[in-house]
Amino acid sequence: MKTISIMNHKGGTGKTTSSINIGAGLAKKGLKVLLLDIDSQANLTEGLGIADPEESVYDSIRENKKLPVLNISDNLDLVPSSIDLLGAEMEIVSKIGREQILNKLLKPLKPNYDFILIDCPPSVGLLTVNAMVASDTILLPLQGEYFAYKGVDRLLGIVQEVRENLNDKLDIGGVFITQINTQRILTKTIVDKLTEDLQDKVFDSKIRINVALAEAQLQGQSIFDYAPESNGAKDYKLLVEEIITKLN
Template identity: 40%
Template sequence: MTRTPADEQELPGLAGVDLGELGPTGRPLRTFAEPPALSAHGPARVIALCNQKGGVGKTTSSINLGAALAEYGRRVLAIDFDPQGALSAGLGVPTHEAITIYDLLLSTAHDPSEAIQKTATPGLDVIPANIDLSAAEVHLVNEVAREQALARVLRKVSADYDVILIDCQPSLGILTVNALTASHGVLIPLECEYFALRGVALLIETIDKVRERLNPALELDGILATMYDARTLHSREVLERVVDAFGDKVLETVITRTVKFPDATVAATPITQFAPDHQAADSYRQLARELVFRGAVA
């Protein structure tokens, strides 16, 4: 699909952009430049990957965005904030008999640095989680400033990283509120499917409430379309509706559906290492570059 010169009148903000082939979001395809190397590291900008619907690509995006940012010289800490521990498993780090985020939330006996584990990807570290985290909501109910528990933990390690990614559980409970309270920005992975679209308004409402009551600095960094299949009319229509509703908040990068993602998960390796030349790996590198371009990441 191409644009004619007359169409440029209908695309505000695109002056000087080569109007060639359009991407899935209906905007001209753009390649973001590789970010420059950093001369110093920290303090980290904290980004929560959040969606109350499960299976939309939060963990996959946390792992692969973290790995892509690490490729560009950023120091990344991934926080597994889901009792299922999928991020920990996807990065191949042990969770049993290890200090986890649960221990850090409910006790000051451990320093957060004790829980940090290196991954096979240089520059990408992780604080793991396991099923114990499911009990955290019960224990936090009676805690003073319970919404600030994660922020307290992250303040102690923020100076050592450029970005901290929080992989949230599929819920809008106290753990997700903790993640939003501790974050500077929110990235919403959104499966290109109707039921995933329905829940976005509720999530945006929750983000607004956290901003008003707990974290005035919280920003929506973007909505990331995932599991996109250009061959289906349904995927194209859902993405079109999201762009109509949220405009520029929808990232230009779109993650397409591919069997390489589950294959990489089984191998406990980010897609950027499992299949470095695959289009899926390039998509997450493009996402990393776009977030740097938008100022969401240093």
């Protein structure tokens, strides 16, 4: 099985949208998937139709109790987040083994799944470090916009530091480009520049701007359930297939 952190230090990169739809796409292929929301904004949780869960990942982190797992659909489960998670980093900063908390919580669940996807906060704090320690692979969504990759070198450097000091199995699975506007001449230049800089780490699959992706989250659904014939569904289907190929 693979545990994957989907992360970027910037907001608005399509991180949560990608977590939902990559997870749902893998589940549609008959793979058992667990989505773990560790962002205090809880957008992934709400984007799957869960509002105000009775228990969240915060309760498990704070009280060292089993992660609450909710079934979303066939082969797809969720560990929800809540706004309470906002103070979690301050609460665990003085704990011994603070970087290993999430890893220990996930261990009992790993035999039950083919993929665990962790939707990280848009920052590189203690919760994101916990996700990297618990993961085999990092996936980075980058916008198809100028300067989208600003700071990526530093982010990749932090991943390297975690690999050297906390998790020697951690790998950078790749970068995929989101919010592509195919009608803009500048878009091809941006994509070419990203590919030149990051080379074979860039996935061939690209995610086009598609209003159905935002609409699906408002309805608490994946793009495959909300608009299966949309460009968003087609793009994420190709990305899921490429992820399976690359990571296996």
